Amino acid sequence: xxxxxxxxxxxxxxxxxRRSRMLIALLSIGIGATILAGLVTxxxxxxRQMGAQFRSYGANMLILPREGETLTRAxxxxxxxxxxxxxxxxxxxxxxxxxxxxxxxxxxxAAGTDxxxxxxxxxxxxxxxxxxxxxRELLVGKEIAExxxxxxxxxxxxxxxxxxxxxxxxxxxxxxxGASLSGSAEGFxxxxxxxxxxxxxxxxxxxxxxxxxxxxxxxxxxxxxDETFLAQFTGKTLPLTLGEDVDALSGATVTSGAIVxxxxxxxxxxxxxxxRTVIFTVTxxxxxxGEEEGYVFLSLQDMESMTGSDRLDVVExxxxxxxxxxxxxxxxxxxxxxxxxxxxxxRVTRSEASVLEKLTALVFLVTLVVxxxxxxxxxxxxxxxxxxxxxxxxxxxxxxxxxxxIRAEFLGEGLFLGLLGGVMGAVLGFxxxxxxxxxxxxxxxxxxxxxxxxxxxxxxxxxxxSCLLPIRRAVAIDPALVLKGE
Amino acid sequence: MLFRxxxxxxxxxxxxxxxxxxxxxxxxxxxxxxxxxxxxxxxxVNKELKNYGANIVVKPKDSSLLADxxxxxxxxxxxxxxxxxxxxxxxxxxxxxFNIVDFTPFLDAQATLPDGSTAKVTGTWFxxxxxxxxxxxxDTGVVSMRSWWDVTEGRWLDERDENAGAEIxxxxxxxxxxxxxxxxxxxxxxxxxxxxxxxxGIYDAGGDExxxxxATLDLVxxxxxxxxxxxxxxxxxxxxxxxxxxxxxxxxxxxxxxRDYETWYCTAYVSAVCYQIQEVMTGSVASAVxxxxxxxxxxxxxxxxxxxxxxxxxLIGSALGISNLVTASVMxxxxxxxxxxxxxxxxxxxxxxxxxxxxxxxxIGSAAGYFLGFGFAxxxxxxxxxxxxxxxxxxIxxxxxxxxxxxxxxxxxAIRMVLRLRPAEVLHGGH
Numbered sequence: 030x031x032x033x034x035x036x037x038x039x040x041x042x043x044x045x046x047r048r049s050r051m052l053i054a055l056l057s058i059g060i061g062a063t064i065l066a067g068l069v070t071x072x073x074x075x076x077r078q079m080g081a082q083f084r085s086y087g088a089n090m091l092i093l094p095r096e097g098e099t100l101t102r103a104x105x106x107x108x109x110x111x112x113x114x115x116x117x118x119x120x121x122x123x124x125x126x127x128x129x130x131x132x133x134x135x136x137x138x139a140a141g142t143d144x145x146x147x148x149x150x151x152x153x154x155x156x157x158x159x160x161x162x163x164x165r166e167l168l169v170g171k172e173i174a175e176x177x178x179x180x181x182x183x184x185x186x187x188x189x190x191x192x193x194x195x196x197x198x199x200x201x202x203x204x205x206x207g208a209s210l211s212g213s214a215e216g217f218x219x220x221x222x223x224x225x226x227x228x229x230x231x232x233x234x235x236x237x238x239x240x241x242x243x244x245x246x247x248x249x250x251x252x253x254x255d256e257t258f259l260a261q262f263t264g265k266t267l268p269l270t271l272g273e274d275v276d277a278l279s280g281a282t283v284t285s286g287a288i289v290x291x292x293x294x295x296x297x298x299x300x301x302x303x304x305r306t307v308i309f310t311v312t313x314x315x316x317x318x319g320e321e322e323g324y325v326f327l328s329l330q331d332m333e334s335m336t337g338s339d340r341l342d343v344v345e346x347x348x349x350x351x352x353x354x355x356x357x358x359x360x361x362x363x364x365x366x367x368x369x370x371x372x373x374x375x376r377v378t379r380s381e382a383s384v385l386e387k388l389t390a391l392v393f394l395v396t397l398v399v400x401x402x403x404x405x406x407x408x409x410x411x412x413x414x415x416x417x418x419x420x421x422x423x424x425x426x427x428x429x430x431x432x433x434x435i436r437a438e439f440l441g442e443g444l445f446l447g448l449l450g451g452v453m454g455a456v457l458g459f460x461x462x463x464x465x466x467x468x469x470x471x472x473x474x475x476x477x478x479x480x481x482x483x484x485x486x487x488x489x490x491x492x493x494x495s496c497l498l499p500i501r502r503a504v505a506i507d508p509a510l511v512l513k514g515e
Numbered sequence: 516m517l518f519r520x521x522x523x524x525x526x527x528x529x530x531x532x533x534x535x536x537x538x539x540x541x542x543x544x545x546x547x548x549x550x551x552x553x554x555x556x557x558x559x560v561n562k563e564l565k566n567y568g569a570n571i572v573v574k575p576k577d578s579s580l581l582a583d584x585x586x587x588x589x590x591x592x593x594x595x596x597x598x599x600x601x602x603x604x605x606x607x608x609x610x611x612x613f614n615i616v617d618f619t620p621f622l623d624a625q626a627t628l629p630d631g632s633t634a635k636v637t638g639t640w641f642x643x644x645x646x647x648x649x650x651x652x653x654d655t656g657v658v659s660m661r662s663w664w665d666v667t668e669g670r671w672l673d674e675r676d677e678n679a680g681a682e683i684x685x686x687x688x689x690x691x692x693x694x695x696x697x698x699x700x701x702x703x704x705x706x707x708x709x710x711x712x713x714x715x716g717i718y719d720a721g722g723d724e725x726x727x728x729x730a731t732l733d734l735v736x737x738x739x740x741x742x743x744x745x746x747x748x749x750x751x752x753x754x755x756x757x758x759x760x761x762x763x764x765x766x767x768x769x770x771x772x773x774r775d776y777e778t779w780y781c782t783a784y785v786s787a788v789c790y791q792i793q794e795v796m797t798g799s800v801a802s803a804v805x806x807x808x809x810x811x812x813x814x815x816x817x818x819x820x821x822x823x824x825x826x827x828x829x830l831i832g833s834a835l836g837i838s839n840l841v842t843a844s845v846m847x848x849x850x851x852x853x854x855x856x857x858x859x860x861x862x863x864x865x866x867x868x869x870x871x872x873x874x875x876x877x878x879i880g881s882a883a884g885y886f887l888g889f890g891f892a893x894x895x896x897x898x899x900x901x902x903x904x905x906x907x908x909x910x911i912x913x914x915x916x917x918x919x920x921x922x923x924x925x926x927x928x929a930i931r932m933v934l935r936l937r938p939a940e941v942l943h944g945g946h
Contacts, residue, residue, distance in 0.1 A: 049932075050843065057839045064832045068825065075821070082817050085810040086567060153809040318572060318804040375721025379663035380566035387563050388818060390899045395552065395822070398891050399829045402545045406836035409538045413531070413843045465824045469817055 039438055054414045054492075055446050055453075061407035062454020062488040063461065066480050068396040070462035073477055075392050078470040079385055080349050084118045088150045088345035089377040090359060098368040099340045102329070108369045109346075111361040116354075118347040119149025124332050125342050128187040128325070131306075133177060139187070139325045141332025144168075150347040154321070157181065158313035161328055167309035168326040174314045181311055187325070188306040189335040210267075212295025216241065216287035217249050224291040226262070233266045239288055249284030258285070268293040305335045344369075352382040404487075408495035415439065416499035419506075426508040436500055443496035447489030455484040531844055535873065536880035538840045539918060542833030543884025546914045548891035549826040553819070555896065555904035560818050561753045561811070563900070565616055566662050569749035570807040571789055573598065576798045597744035600732070602796050606750065607647045609791040614753040614783050617655045619643075620745035622735050626703040626728060634689055636703065636728040638735025641672045641679075657729065660751060661720065669697025669716030672731070679731055682715040686725035690717045703728070707740030750792065750801070754785040756812030761786050765803075834917065838925025841873060845929035852934075862934050873926055874919070881918040885911065 092108055094100035105122060124141040144160040158181035161168055167187075169179055179185060209227045216222040220243025229235040237259055244250045252258060261275040269289050271277055277285035309331075315321060333339045348355060355373055362371035425435055459476060466474035575596035598620070606618050619640050626636040640656035647653060657664075658671055668690075672682050683703075685695055695701065699714050712730065719725065736742050757765075764771055764779040765786035771779060779787055785808045789801035848869075855865055889906065896904035 050846065053839050053843050057836055060832050060835050064828060067828060071821075071825070079814075079817070082814055083810070085813050087806055151806075153805045155805055155809075317806065318802045318808070319806060373721060375665075375719070376568065376663045379721075380564075380568075383566055383662075384560075384563045384814075387899055388560070391552075391556070391895065392821070392825075394895045394899060395549070395825060398548060398895070399545060399825070399832075402541045403829070403832050403836070406538055406541050406833060406840075409534050409541075410836060410840045410843060413534055413840055413847070416531075461828060465821065469820045469824065 036438065036441065050414050051446070054411055055450050057407045057410040058446055058450025058488050058492055059453040059457070061403050061491065062451045062484045063457040064403045064454075065400055065487060066455045066458025066484045067461040067465075068399060068458075069480055069483075070459060070474060070477055071465055072392050072396045074462070074466065074474050076351075076385060076389050077349075078466065078472065078474075079388055080351070080381075081118070081472070082470070083381045083385065084347050084349055085152045086377050086381065087153065087374075088121070088347050089374050089381070090346040090348055090355060091372045091374060092344040092346060092362065092369050093372060094341070095368055095370045100344075100368050101339045101341065104368050105341065105344055108344075108362055108365070108367055108371075111365060112346070112348055112358050116349050118349050119146050120347075121146035121150040121345045122329065122341045123343050123345065124329065124336075124340065126189065126332070126336060128189055128335075130177070130185060131188055132186060135177065137173060137187075137325050138323065139327060139332075141327055141329045143329055144326075146345075147326075150345045151317075153317065155316045156313040157316070158311075161312050161326070164328055164330050164334075165307060165309055166312045166328070168313045168315050169311050170322040170324045170326075171314055171316045172322040173325060174311075179311050179314075181313060183311045184308055185311060185325075186306060186308045188304055190304050210292070210295040212291040212293075214287040214290035214294060216244050217281075217283040218243075218245070220244055222249075222284060222287040222291055224288055224295065226267075226292060226295070231266075233264050234262050234292075237262045237292075241284060241288075244281070244284050247280075249281040249287075252278060252281060252284060252288070262292075267295075307331060307335060346371075351385075352378045404491055407488075408491055411443070411492060411495035412499050415443075415496050416503065419499075419503045422500070422503040423506070423508040423510075426504065432504045435504055436497070439496050439500045440493055443492040444489050447492030448485055450492070451485030451488035452481075454488060455481045458484065531847070532872070532876050535840055535844055536876045536883075539837055539877050539880030539922070540884035540887060542837045542921070543881035543914055543918055544886075544888030544891060545829050545833045545884075546917055547885050547888025547910055548895070549822075549829050549888075550910045550913060551889060551892035551904055551907055552895055553822045553826050554907045554909070555892070556822050557815055557819055558753070559896070559900040559902070559904070560815060562616070564807075564811045564814060565751050565753075567807050567810070568660055568662075569618075569751050570754065570785060570804050570811060571750040571752055571792065571801055572804055573748040573750060573792055573796060573799050573801045575746070576800050596798060597741065597746065598748060598796060598799055600736075600743045600745050603745075603748065604645060604647050605795040606748075606792060607651070607653060608649060609788070609795055610780065611752070611783050611788050611791060612649075614788065615750060616753060617660050617751040618748055619656050619660050620732060620748045622732060622739070622741065622744065622746045624705045624735050624739045626705050626738070628693065629702050630693070634726065634728055636683070636705070636730055636735060636738070638730055638732040638738075640732060641674050641729075643674055660749060661724075663721065664724075665719045666716045667719050669714065672715040672729070674731060678713070680733055681710065681712050682730070683712040683734075684716050684718055684729040685714050686727050686729075687717055687719040688725040689727065690714070703738075705735075705738035708738045710734075710738070748796075750788075752785070752788050753783065754788060754808065754811065755783045756816050757784055757786070757808075760784075764790075830917065834921040837918070837921045841922055841925035842929040845869060845873075845926050846932070856934075865934065866930055869930060870923070870926060873922055877918055877922045881914065884918075885914060888914075 092100070092105070102122065105120070109117065109120060121142055126139055126141070127136050128139040129136045144162075147154065148160065156168065167185060169185070174180070209225060211223070211225040213221050213223045222244065223240040225238045227235045227237075239252055239259075241249050241252050244252075255278060258276075258278045262269075265274055269275055269292060271286050271289045275285075275289065309327065315326065329339075348358065350358065352373075355378055359371035359373055362369055422435055426432075458480075459474075462474050466472060575598050600620060603618065603620060606612070606615055609615070622638040624636050624638070625633050627633050642654055642658050643656045645653045645655065656674070666684075667687055669684075672679060672684050676682070683701075685693075690696070693701075695714055695717070697714050697716055700711050701714065702711050703709065712734070718729075732745065736744065755761075760771075760775060760779055761782075761784035764775075764784070768776065768779070768786075768790055780790070781787075785803040789803060792801040793799055852865055852869070855868075892904045896902060
């Protein structure tokens with residue numbers, strides 16, 4: 030029998046024969062490792078899980094159109110690529126216009142939005158009834174509902190007046206005098222001709238710029254230099270007829286016609302849209318305690334069909350990320366050169382950062398204190414179990430065992446217990462952390478693979494340390510004294 | 516004889532008993548520390564959440580909607596209802612006065628700037644000193660209720676300053692548009708007056724407020740001729756997360772049974788605090804800002820539950836640790852117990868001796884552990900929240916009961932096992 034085999038046999042024999050004591054030691058190491066693994070897993074995951082809870086404060090980032098640009102739903106998808114999908118809790122686009130309720134001679138701020146997004150970005154919205162699920166359904170703020178006396182199931186007839194909305198349109202789209210128009214039409218040989226006209230106070234043409242770079246240089250291409258031709262347009266009111274209001278430039282009839290066409294198209298596109306009236310059914314009354322109670326909410330589809338435009342005023346985003354990370358995303362959106370710019374809602378981001386920091390520190394300190402105390406607890410138990418065996422140590426020494434062989438045996442036993450307890454603890458700890466996460470946050474926790482070796486190493490180290498101390502004392506004493514029972 | 520034996524054990528087996536006492540002390544300190552933290556955490560986190568600003572807004576009855584909905588401009592006297600500035604102190608006299616942390620009045624006006632454009636100027640308190648009817652005093656204002664503002668230039672307007680009445684704070688976007696800097700003097704005009712004001716500071720609020728002006732309440736009252744009137748009050752109150760009763764009460768307090776009503780009124784639900792504010796402020800409607808109130812509830816509940824579960828884990832851990840050690844130490848004394856049995860001791864008296872020893876040790880250990888644990892709770896309180904955690908007397912019986920239970924439970928199986936042993940066998944040295 031080799032020495033190693035003997036060593037193993039001694040350890041296993043000791044473990045098996047002294048079942049109850051070893052069970053106690055194993056149990057205590059197991060508890061220590063469970064607490065270690067469980068708490069550390071929770072600690073690592075708390076910022077993420079708590080951060081998700083903080084999203085109930087609502088949007089922490091706003092996407093706005095850049096100055097002079099308009100933002101549409103199509104642009105939005107492009108913009109959102111800057112933010113990782115798994116961190117984006119929700120996005121709610123908004124378009125605000127004023128709608129008239131002719132029957133009561135009142136007008137309200139109406140927000141067109143995507144209700145699926147709203148439930149995610151503004152979970153604090155409290156709706157009596159239900160969110161609109163299809164078109165022609167309306168969510169009414171509590172203040173409006175109380176003032177005009179509508180209830181869930183009532184109908185409201187709302188009208189969109191183009192003039193009422195004019196002031197919130199961008200200059201390009203504006204249908205009022207003093208705005209500028211731009212349009213294009215096909216010129217000679219299929220090349221496009223572009224025009225931009227500024228209108229004066231009387232909605233007549235004030236100045237005109239043309240882009241005819243696609244036209245033949247000697248013919249249509251001469252137009253920008255021809256002051257007399259361009260001067261004919263000044264002071265004229267659109268639409269124009271070629272040959273009546275303005276004369277074609279000789280040799281460039283097709284291009285001249287294209288310019289007139291482009292202008293006419295531009296003014297037609299910008300012509301005041303007709304008022305549109307829709308009868309809505311009220312599906313819900315909204316309570317928030319904020320200014321939203323003075324708005325009505327309708328779907329973006331209704332908003333688009335009423336106003337004939339799919340532009341957005343603002344998009345509220347709820348992103349589950351820390352303040353620094355949010356700033357990075359905002360810079361990425363703003364810096365991408367698209368039509369959108371991003372701003373952080375400081376009230377939410379700043380406060381979240383400070384509260385979350387405190388909570389993380391709390392869990393950290395608690396974890397630290399609990400771990401420290403538990404580990405001392407484990408080692409006292411181990412020490413008690415080992416020091417109980419002083420007689421055995423004395424006997425072995427009397428039989429001629431060397432100090433180092435005794436130490437090695439006990440250490441081996443301790444390390445084995447540490448290994449076993451560590452594995453047990455890592456598994457139980459994860460189960461515990463999972464239970465906590467599901468109960469508290471309603472979502473599962475991520476397994477930290479590094480924690481398995483860490484839990485095993487720590488429990489082995491503690492087991493070994495708490496064995497060594499009592500053994501050192503035991504082997505130092507004269508075997509005769511130990512055996513005598515002093 | 517019993518006393519002598521116990522004294523003998525306590526003094527002769529000092530080492531072993533010390534180990535048990537140490538373990539029990541650690542267990543008890545863990546229990547004490549965690550329970551104190553768990554009971555104090557709600558209040559602490561609640562205070563931290565005040566960072567998000569007011570959770571209650573008080574407005575005059577019937578007027579709240581008019582300005583927003585009809586877009587009536589300054590001077591249209593539709594918005595004829597106001598709150599009274601002299602009643603603000605009454606907020607600290609309601610049943611839950613102690614839970615009202617901060618409150619600030621607001622009064623808006625449309626001001627004409629030197630270049631002819633207009634901006635909203637809001638009159639409010641910055642660091643207002645208020646002497647309460649109760650004889651106490653309170654310092655409150657936007658300095659604490661807009662904790663997320665950054666003063667990018669200059670300083671916060673200081674109401675203790677004698678020039679405060681002619682000072683103003685400008686939003687970053689407005690200042691940028693107008694080319695203003697801290698220290699500049701600008702001329703503003705409103706419905707009932709005009710004056711030169713000095714810009715004390717420029718703030719970045721990250722919202723609509725960046726395009727506004729903030730001045731003292733007196734200044735805006737003078738500009739608009741509305742002395743002693745305020746348009747709204749923001750209140751920051753420590754509240755209990757809503758439950759089913761609170762939701763029922765929020766809809767209609769009158770519909771509650773008198774018993775439910777009492778429970779609701781005497782609990783710091785946000786709806787109860789709102790109700791009490793309405794009772795003291797003439798013609799007011801107080802409503803919960805759901806964005807803040809609801810989120811506070813969620814976060815408080817989650818934090819508390821998390822801490823309770825961590826506490827439960829550490830309690831189970833320390834309980835098992837203690838009972839383990841007690842079991843081990845009783846078993847270790849099998850020889851001694853065998854000897855006692857051999858000389859004719861009764862089972863009952865052996866149990867009595869062993870249990871008394873252990874319970875005395877446990878008592879000493881847990882008393883020391885209680886103070887150690889309280890120290891841990893304070894350590895956590897101070898390093899995380901910067902304030903001490905109140906000593907909670909409920910913790911003492913819980914910890915005492917827990918330790919007693921654990922110690923007895925830990926010794927029973929071991930004693931039973933030892934008693935079953937035959938003295939001859941034990942003394943012979945077999946295990």
